[in-house]
Amino acid sequence: MRINRIVPRSALAGLAVLAGLALFGGAGTAAADTxxxxxxxxxxxxxxxxxxxxxxxxxxxxxxxxxxxxxxxxxxxxxxxxxxxxxxxxxxxxxxxxxxxxxxxxxxxxxxxxxxxxxxxxxxxxxxxxxxxxxxxxxxxxxxxxxxxxxxxxxxxxxxxxxxxxxxxxxxxxxxxxxxxxxxxxxxxxxxxxxxxxxxxxxxxxxxxxxxxxxxxxxxxxxxxxxxxxxxxxxxxxxxxxxxxxxxxWWSDRWIWTVGGGILGALAGVAGYSMARGPGRLSYRRPPGV
The missing domain is CATH 2.60.120.1310 (Jelly Rolls)
Known part of the structure; x- marks a missing residue:
């Protein structure tokens, strides 16, 4: 039996969003200190x-x-x-x-x-x-x-x-x-x-x-x-x-981290579910001679 699993693209998208939010949060902090x-x-x-x-x-x-x-x-x-x-x-x-x-x-x-x-x-x-x-x-x-x-x-x-x-x-x-x-x-x-x-x-x-x-x-x-x-x-x-x-x-970088944390949490949940569930189909090959 061989199970073909494909890494979902949503995980890669989640990593990209994570990097973007990290850069955005850093910029927000720097702006607050000016x-x-x-x-x-x-x-x-x-x-x-x-x-x-x-x-x-x-x-x-x-x-x-x-x-x-x-x-x-x-x-x-x-x-x-x-x-x-x-x-x-x-x-x-x-x-x-x-x-x-x-x-x-x-x-x-x-x-x-x-x-x-x-x-x-x-x-x-x-x-x-x-x-x-x-x-x-x-x-x-x-x-x-x-x-x-x-x-x-x-x-x-x-x-x-x-x-x-x-x-x-x-x-x-x-x-x-x-x-x-x-x-x-x-x-x-x-x-x-x-x-x-x-x-x-x-x-x-x-x-x-x-x-x-x-x-x-x-x-x-x-x-x-x-x-x-x-x-x-x-x-x-x-x-x-x-x-x-x-x-x-009233604006501070707490808003950035709060909203960014919520988005990252949602993306992490979706990515983890997709990776655990797999592509949604299993392929089964009968062994030779059976």
């Missing part, structure tokens, strides 16, 4: 803030990707506020241009802090949050990479949540004679999508703190050369929401 369009669309825009607040209530609003600048005096507390939505991993970079070395009397220590909408200080995953500038240094740069913003968290947790995030830049230690010297600060907040690996169930009913849109019609420009933003074009202490709305990034 910076969001808002991170670079307005980096060089003329509407970037040129002042800074001196407290949480007077923080200057800035969008992600905007290079906010401010002229201030050494020893001032400088505040900015920007929005961060669920699924974003924000990075804040700050640069301080120091006075002439001939006018300074020693090294200085600068620090960059980031607070959420509830004014809870957020820890940095990595980056140089505190830097020491030598007596002859021209500038000092600090970086803080925050944890991924979550859409929901337990009340006892200190997880980053969607809403306003405050940037505070100040000097911690310097010679007494250097207080009041003029400095030039620049900060920029950018973010990248973290993908479905950091997604959680649940969502907030509203972002942290009151978030309003800019209202230039009722604003009075502040005097040039000052760091106070009481009359800035954007309401002080609030951040304009994302251009596409809060929690609009």
């Amino acid at each position: 910076p969001s369009p808002s991170s670079s669309s307005s980096a060089g825009g003329s509407d970037a803030p040129s002042q800074a607040g001196t407290a949480f209530r007077t923080a200057t609003a800035a969008r992600q990707g905007q290079h906010a600048t401010a002229s201030a005096s050494t020893g001032d507390y400088l505040y900015w506020v920007f929005p961060a939505d669920a699924g974003q991993s924000a990075t804040v970079d700050a640069t301080v241009k120091l006075p002439e070395a001939s006018a300074r009397h020693g090294a200085s220590t600068w620090q960059l802090d980031v607070y959420d909408g509830l004014r809870r200080r957020q820890s940095c995953q990595y980056g140089s949050q505190t830097r020491v500038a030598a007596a002859d240094a021209e500038s000092v740069t600090m970086t803080c990479h925050l944890r991924t913003v979550r859409s929901w968290a337990e009340p006892w947790a200190n997880d980053p949540l969607p809403g306003s995030y405050y940037i505070r830049l100040t000097v911690l230690d310097l010679p007494q004679e250097d207080l009041g010297l003029p400095v030039r600060a620049e900060v920029v907040a950018t973010s990248s999508g973290s993908g479905g690996a950091h997604a959680v169930d649940g969502s907030l009913a509203s972002p942290l703190t009151a978030v309003t849109a800019p209202d230039a019609s009722s604003a009075t420009p502040a005097p040039s050369g000052t760091s106070d933003t009481a009359g800035a074009a954007t309401p002080a202490g609030t951040a304009a929401g994302p251009e596409d709305g809060w929690s609009s990034g």
Whole structure:
């Protein structure tokens, strides 16, 4: 007896679909890790803030990707506020241009802090949050990479949540004679999508703190050369929401893996059934002499 079995073409088709979905899933993950369009669309825009607040209530609003600048005096507390939505991993970079070395009397220590909408200080995953500038240094740069913003968290947790995030830049230690010297600060907040690996169930009913849109019609420009933003074009202490709305990034690579897994499971079932059942017919040859 000889049984002729033919490997079904559906199995080969299933392998091809598997390879295609693997490539598609990889592309989806890579796309989720690329910076969001808002991170670079307005980096060089003329509407970037040129002042800074001196407290949480007077923080200057800035969008992600905007290079906010401010002229201030050494020893001032400088505040900015920007929005961060669920699924974003924000990075804040700050640069301080120091006075002439001939006018300074020693090294200085600068620090960059980031607070959420509830004014809870957020820890940095990595980056140089505190830097020491030598007596002859021209500038000092600090970086803080925050944890991924979550859409929901337990009340006892200190997880980053969607809403306003405050940037505070100040000097911690310097010679007494250097207080009041003029400095030039620049900060920029950018973010990248973290993908479905950091997604959680649940969502907030509203972002942290009151978030309003800019209202230039009722604003009075502040005097040039000052760091106070009481009359800035954007309401002080609030951040304009994302251009596409809060929690609009509902898409993640979890959808790709869920749908792809379902398709692969169905194809595997069909291919396994076809291979176990065979072509559907058996051929029998009578032995010679029988």
